[in-house]
Amino acid sequence: MDEIRTIAVVGAGLVGQGWAIVFARAGLDVAIYDARDNAEVVIRPQIERAIADLGAGGLCDDPTALLSRIRFTETLADAVANSDYVQESAFERIDVKREVSRAIDAALPGHAFVGSSTSGFPGSDFYADCVHRARMMVVHPVNPPHLIPLVEIVPTPWTAPEMAMRARALMEDVGQSAVSLSREVPGFVLNRLQGALLDEAFALFAEGYATAEDIDRTVRDGLGLRWAFMGPFETIDLNAPNGLADYAERLGPMYAGFAAQRQADRGWTADAVQRADAERRNILPPSGLLARRSWRDEMLMRMVKAKKDLPS
Numbered sequence: 001m002d003e004i005r006t007i008a009v010v011g012a013g014l015v016g017q018g019w020a021i022v023f024a025r026a027g028l029d030v031a032i033y034d035a036r037d038n039a040e041v042v043i044r045p046q047i048e049r050a051i052a053d054l055g056a057g058g059l060c061d062d063p064t065a066l067l068s069r070i071r072f073t074e075t076l077a078d079a080v081a082n083s084d085y086v087q088e089s090a091f092e093r094i095d096v097k098r099e100v101s102r103a104i105d106a107a108l109p110g111h112a113f114v115g116s117s118t119s120g121f122p123g124s125d126f127y128a129d130c131v132h133r134a135r136m137m138v139v140h141p142v143n144p145p146h147l148i149p150l151v152e153i154v155p156t157p158w159t160a161p162e163m164a165m166r167a168r169a170l171m172e173d174v175g176q177s178a179v180s181l182s183r184e185v186p187g188f189v190l191n192r193l194q195g196a197l198l199d200e201a202f203a204l205f206a207e208g209y210a211t212a213e214d215i216d217r218t219v220r221d222g223l224g225l226r227w228a229f230m231g232p233f234e235t236i237d238l239n240a241p242n243g244l245a246d247y248a249e250r251l252g253p254m255y256a257g258f259a260a261q262r263q264a265d266r267g268w269t270a271d272a273v274q275r276a277d278a279e280r281r282n283i284l285p286p287s288g289l290l291a292r293r294s295w296r297d298e299m300l301m302r303m304v305k306a307k308k309d310l311p312s
């Protein structure tokens with residue numbers, strides 16, 4: 001990370017703020033540009049609160065030093081022109097992504113490179129016109145990036161392979177956990193995996209096999225316990241005496257049978273969505289959503305802390 005000292009964070013809503021904390025926590029200087037009026041007045045207190053929460057949760061030793069590395073700029077060019085890496089986290093709208101990418105392109109120093117936080121657009125949809133598109137890619141975080149370390153690095157057809165490798169090295173240096181995709185695919189890896197699970201959860205619910213609460217419980221108290229420290233391949237590798245191939249031989253036909261049953265319109269019907277929502281609102285009324293989100297973040301912090309104490 002020797003030559004990377006200064007990061008531009010362009011767009012500092014939920015995700016950009018988390019990114020600013022990630023980079024500053026790793027000792028890098030962070031320049032934030034956000035297009036909203038009075039950006040610093042609005043955003044700085046939110047970052048201060050998030051850093052204070054990290055401190056209270058035992059996840060940040062020196063909140064003051066961390067905060068001192070974050071500054072705001074009046075223009076996008078001010079932030080970008082002095083940066084070594086740009087993390088773009090503006091609104092998820094294709095016109096915004098195109099416009100902001102062009103502005104970053106125009107101000108980008110000769111050595112710097114760029115990652116977009118976009119959740120849904122392939123980089124080739126908004127980097128096409130950029131002069132420096134060989135140094136641009138998607139670097140997709142999970143919200144909030146300062147608590148959940150995974151990032152997906154997705155090159156466009158024009159991204160130079162060494163730039164994607166630099167992005168991966170940077171992410172690892174700042175404490176994130178990086179995944180490198182070979183090429184663009186809608187949803188990347190994380191949301192495609194989540195989508196497969198949601199499809200099946202909705203299908204089972206829609207067909208009345210179990211309640212939403214019991215399906216949630218199956219993940220919370222079953223599958224999910226392992227998922228905090230191992231993935232699906234390692235799980236099955238350990239679940240048959242002779243490893244993954246042995247598991248596939250024993251249970252592969254059963255899973256192939258499920259896949260053959262799967263129909264596109266099995267799950268996300270308007271009726272199923274309405275009934276699942278009603279079940280959730282019965283357990284958690286709308287007035288409780290905010291407090292429950294705070295509870296989730298608190299649990300997340302405790303999990304992150306617990307994971308730090310586990311052997312790898």
Ligand SMILES: NC(=O)c1ccc[n+]([C@@H]2O[C@H](COP(=O)([O-])OP(=O)(O)OC[C@H]3O[C@@H](n4cnc5c(N)ncnc54)[C@H](O)[C@@H]3O)[C@@H](O)[C@H]2O)c1
Nearest residue numbers: 011012013014015034035036089090091092117118119143
């Ligand atoms: N929220 C999530 O769960 C999540 C997770 C992963 C990735 N993302 C992606 O991160 C990006 C940001 O999402 P968010 O949830 O933080 O959105 P957000 O609405 O909270 O924040 C977007 C910020 O961008 C600023 N902005 C808009 N246009 C700008 C411009 N031209 N220049 C500079 N700033 C500009 C806005 O003022 C706002 O502060 C999106 O691409 C989103 O898809 C979001």
